[in-house]
Amino acid sequence: MRLSKRVGPLGVHAVLMCYTVIALFPIYLVIMNSFKSKKGIFRDPLALPTGTTFDLVGFEKVIARSSFDVYFTNSISVTVISLIFVLLLGAMAAWALAEYDFPGSDMMALYLAIGIMIPIRLGSVSLLKMIVGMGLVNTLTALILVYTAQGLPLAIFILREFIAQIPNDLKEAARCDGVSEYRIFWSIILPLIRPALATVAVFTMIPIWNDLWFPLILAPSQETATVTLGIQQFIGQYVTDWNAVLASLTLAIVPILILYVIFSRQLIRGLTSGAVK
């Protein structure tokens, strides 16, 4: 009995540790090797950088040879603006679907949920046609529009569940207080679903940041390329500049890491405690 009690958590931790190691190992390799010289990388990829192999040539190349600052600005603006749209529109739609019973509200919710199951890339051809039709090829706007559409279904689905869990009494108390529906949404609902918003933000932002597909087909120009697309110039058919690739990958981790830290702060549990008994 006592043994099994102790083995239980131990086993769980062992499994989780294993998973963590497996998941982090490639990232560890990328970051570590980005600080090594080419020889260092190829001679012993698993070794830590030493006095002889330590080299910042990758970073120098990335910064000198490409317009990495442009890629970065592009990536960050596309990610942040799409994120804002997804969170704002998603929360508003979720509130409407959770709170108001209008004809077809269930159908609407179902329709939006289908968006989670069907990958948006299946529609690449028609998306491209639409973007061309609107004259938005090679603009960041095209990317933002597509990413917003891509992120909304899951955001609405998750936020709707969270909003439905907010005690009814709170909304009704506000209505008795003469608070308008807009105000209820802004001042009561949004603060209370902050943890959910943060979760959705993390889940939305990572695929956008990492995406190569849509930048490639919708906005491949030098001025609008994102980091993921920009890195591709170092990967050639015959030669790949590993120093530069690894260095740019390492740099690409930084902003997303910062965003993640910001959002994970919001993941405080028990925010509603004290609202209702």
Next chain:
Amino acid sequence: MADIKLSGIKKSYGKAEVLHGIDIDIKDGEFVVFVGPSGCGKSTLLRLIAGLETISDGELQIDGETVNDMTPSQRKIAMVFQSYALYPHMTVYKNMAFGLTLGDKGPLGGLLGGGENKKLIDEKVQKAAKSLKLEDYLHRYPRELSGGQRQRVAIGRAIVRDPNVFLFDEPLSNLDAALRVNTRLEIAKLHQDLEATIIYVTHDQVEAMTLADKIVVVNGGHVAQCGSPLELYHHPANKFVAGFIGSPSMNFLEGTITAVHAGSLDVLLDYNNSTASIPIHPDETKVGDKVTIGIRPEHMKEGNDQSFKLSAKVNVVERLGEASYLYLENGDNDPLCVKTDGHSTTKSGNKVELCADFSAVHVFNAEGNALARTTSDEKYIAPQLSA
């Protein structure tokens, strides 16, 4: 001024009708309590008055104005919820001020500002906080307060809005017994100070009796009776009200009418086959009708010097000090209860003689409606409290 008038109010959820035509008149400044068993529709009725549910049929007037289609804030009501419903991410101060800072006024429904000015709001909040002894807690969050304090914040939030009508839905049910008595007194005092109309829902009849100017007993979506606490206590209109008001509840004895006289009825009681001649208006009754006789435990006493007599075996004696309760043998039915003197020496197993005055004996017909008494005993006519 806020008279409230409900006429023929009905409420259905889908096909299920929950309230079947409620008529109530509430005068300005009255403290009205809705009581009834769980699920009878008290909360629903309150929410209809608040404007949180739509009225299926009938008319609701506040101040002579039909308000069926008005929003809660247009009706100028304030509601205190059973769960308190405090905004968890706002301090006590903000909780109270929130409804004032942003009304329906201003563009985008108050999203961009509007509402009353800061100084006025501050004055109101401070005043309410003072009267509720909340000054020291204004900067705390609801999660940092005790149940009683949260309750007071909820009441404070209602007070600052200076509403025409206060609505309370079982505000004390989450508090422990001692705090409940305290808060009850505070609410009574609040009513005196504010002189506002208060509608209060509870299923606790002690709360109802102590607080109310007028009690509305609701049963199964109907108003069973509506009147002052003493009226309900002394003149219950039906068996349901008779059993619901009073604690321990009224004893009921089944019987059959054996003779009808000009000013009285002879009733053969199933209890020990004794016959009692009870002064009741005989109209609409005939020999052979089933009736139920009701007597409150506190109106029976040991002895045989009063008009209604009974003898029985005592099963259990509960001694509370100031009084003792005798529980009498009653076959398979609920035992009869008698409240007797605390010094009573009666023990369980004893045979006792019991009696009661006819003026305290109620008779209900087979439908459960009270039959009118012929005795006019001043003692049992409700005194005019308001005079």
